[in-house]
Amino acid sequence: MTDANVHRAIEAVWRIESARLIAGLTRMVRDVGVAEDLAQDALVAALERWPESGIPDNPGAWLMATAKHRAIDVLRRDKMADTKHQAIAAELDELRGSPESELADALDDVVGDDVLRLMFIACHPVLSQEARVALTLRLLGGLTTGEIARAFLVPVATIQQRIVRAKRTLTEARVPFELPAARDRAARIASVLEVVYLVFNEGYAATAGEDWVRPALCEDALRLVRILAELTPQESEVHGLAALLEIQASRLGARVGPGGEPVLLFEQDRSRWDRLLMSRGLAALERTERLTGALGPYALQAAIAACHARAPTPEDTDWTRITALYDALGQLTPSPVIELNRAVAYAMAFGPAAGLEIADLLVDEPALRTYHLLPAVRGDLLQKLGRVKEAGSEYARAALLTRNARERDLLLKRAADCAARPA
Secondary structure (H helix, E strand, O other), X not given: OOHHHHHHHHHHHHHHHHHHHHHHHHHHHOOHHHHHHXXXXXXXXXXXXXXXXXXXOOHHHHHHHHHHHHHHXXXXXXXXXXXXXXXXXXXXXXXXXXXXXXXXXXXXXXXXXXXXXXXXXXXXXXXXXXXXXXHHHHHOOOOOHHHHHHHHOOXXXXXXXXXXXXXXXXXXXXXXXOOOOHHHHHHHHHHHHHHHHHHHHHHHOOOEEOOOOOHHHHHHHHHHHHHHHHHOOOOHHHHHHHXXXXXXXXXXXXXXXXXXXXXOHHHOOHHHOOHHHHHHHHHHHHHHHHHOOOOOHHHHHHHHHHHHHHOOOHHXXXXXXHHHHHHHHHHHOOOHHHHHHHHHHHHHHHOHHHHHHHHHOOOOOHHHOOOOHHHHHHHHHHHHOOOHHHHHHHHHHHHHHOEXXXXXXXXXXXXXXXXXXXX
């Protein structure tokens, strides 16, 4: 195997094993920052040794054994080591001579809870939303700071600072490496789900830049929600989010044209939808429905996505059911963005005038003042009502507000089409 192939294999191993590795090390050393440093040291060791020795049979156990030995050395060498550090070093030293196979077995006994604990730490409410996203992708997604920076179109230094500050905040707040108490569990799970949802959405409809979608971010979010669903089998909203993301991801390949241009839902070739992802999503939605009587916000959105997934053509979509689902979602979690989506659903079910009536009520909503989809939706509804001059103005305004180049091109084209038609 060439060095290049070994390096690619190591990158793949890191993506698979990094969350388990950092989680297990955090349990051992009680500090997520130190744990990540130890994991990185083990990765460097693999990059140095594996090209010559070959990839071990159990690469995860090799990385853990290497990091564990490094942890003992660091804790022993630390001049500031207190009684707690000495005790940790002693515990690790007991395993120093363990064969990698025994160490792997020991890790497998607790790895699920460890990874779940790491998720709760990375998404702890003491951190800002931006910090939670960056830290989650770093610790659980196995992404480099450069990859995270490119995904969100910010400087590498900005991501580095967010991650450093986040780890410092966790240390200063003495956030324990433990599962949250029962009274806090719902809120803490909601925090984790919010982060995964944000990561997916940025991949599904990029906020800015030259690309309409960023599939790699969607894949990262899918991997995280699948892990979470496996570790929390009785949490209905976890499966609700899993259902939503699987169904939405099934359409990714059809959302972009050959030149990278956006392809909207009604214009998509549905034969290009990924049936495997769709079936996974529908199965997750069924599981959610079995676990709970009343659907939560993510499950309701998944039910809406399922209406599209089950429709062989746009005309077969059950828009009446979608309006009812949006009504329920708006009552459960009121938001102007949900209202705007409800306007679109009402327009499809009961005509563009019904949708425009709802959308017009949002014009003075402060939260939507710079939200490009409000004028984009109004432009579409006005155009359907034959008010093409007004529609063109709305499309042009939406084009000014969006920061995504592909979306801007689409909106400007629609504005030009309206300008070319007689009023």
